[in-house]
Amino acid sequence: MNYRILLLFLVISFVACSKANDEGILAAFDNNLNYDAKLKVNIASIYKSNPLMRIKINDQIVSSSITARTPYPGGGYNTNGNSLGSYLSVPPGKVKVSIMVPFISDSLKRNQDSILLYSAEVNLTQGKYYSLHISDTAAQTKSVLFEESLVVPNDTLPYFKFVNLMPNVPAIDLYFGTTVVAQNIKYLESSSEFTVDINSTSTAWSIRPAGSLPTATAIATYTSASTLTRNRKYTAFAMGYSGLAGATEVRRPFVAFYLVK
Incomplete structure (x- = not known):
């Protein structure tokens, strides 16, 4: 009887571990831990x-399987993430960030890279928040890191920045209604912070x-x-x-938003 109980325990433990690994959940980068840099x-x-992709930090999987147009973790509006x-939470200092396509046909290899799509090293400072944007594909893939401020100068207003992540549009203007709110933003660059009239009748x-x-005809709306x-603080971004x-x-093309705060 004891032998059967032990065998059942081992089987349950193996299944539980396999499920956790299959989901790519690693406690080392869980938001509940008090690391000093946020990404x-x-x-x-x-x-x-x-393709379905996963994110790695320092060669360890930190995300579930996600698709492009997904700010992770978190998300926003007109994205494939949540709101x-x-x-x-990641250790400060030099951090390796990778995106990869995992094996899907062999359950024993699901946490291994089938295709490594991109990898870059970034330097993160203790106590600061960052967004890493990854754009374009194959050998043309590039990334840009921006530090985020969670300070809201006036709590009655929303605040925005705009990032151009469209490889084949050298510079973009962002409109709110018929008003230009971010002008001549070049590829992989960000606008300065701006706000809009929260009582506007237009939300386009x-x-x-x-x-x-x-x-003129819009690229995307x-x-x-x-x-x-x-x-709230948002980053608007153009991609595609x-x-x-x-x-x-x-x-x-898409114009989308994610929540900074």
Whole structure:
């Protein structure tokens, strides 16, 4: 009887461990731990096949399987993530960040790299918050790291920054309604912080090539009242490839938002 109980315990333990590994959950980077640097990874690197990907920190898996247009952890609006302003807790100093496609056909290899899509090293400072944006594909993949401020100068307003992550649009203007709120933002660059009228009757955001008239055809648009919540900070970002279209074309242009705070 004792032998059978022991055998059952071992089987249950093995299944539980396998499930945890299959989900890619590692306590070493859990947000409940008090590491001193916080990191959000915004995957704007999008392939035609739209593969499931995982994020690694220092060669350890820290995410479940996700697709492009996903700020992780957390998310925002017009993304594939949730609507929380979460960050990964990571050790300060030099940190290796990778995105990879895991094996899917062999359960014994599901936490190994089938394809390593991109890897970069970033330096994170104790007590600070960061967003790492990853854009374009294959040998052209690039990343840019921005420090985030969680300070809201006026708690009756929402605050924004805009990042251009569109490889084939050298510079972009971001519009709120018919008003330019971020102008001539070059690829892999960010605007300064700005705010908008929270009582505006328009909640439409659009992106156009820098210098275009407000009446020119937008590259992409998005409308949501959720982007006008007071006492919040957002990053708006443009991603995808101008000129691609169609509901099934995952690489088409998007303007999207994630929560900084």
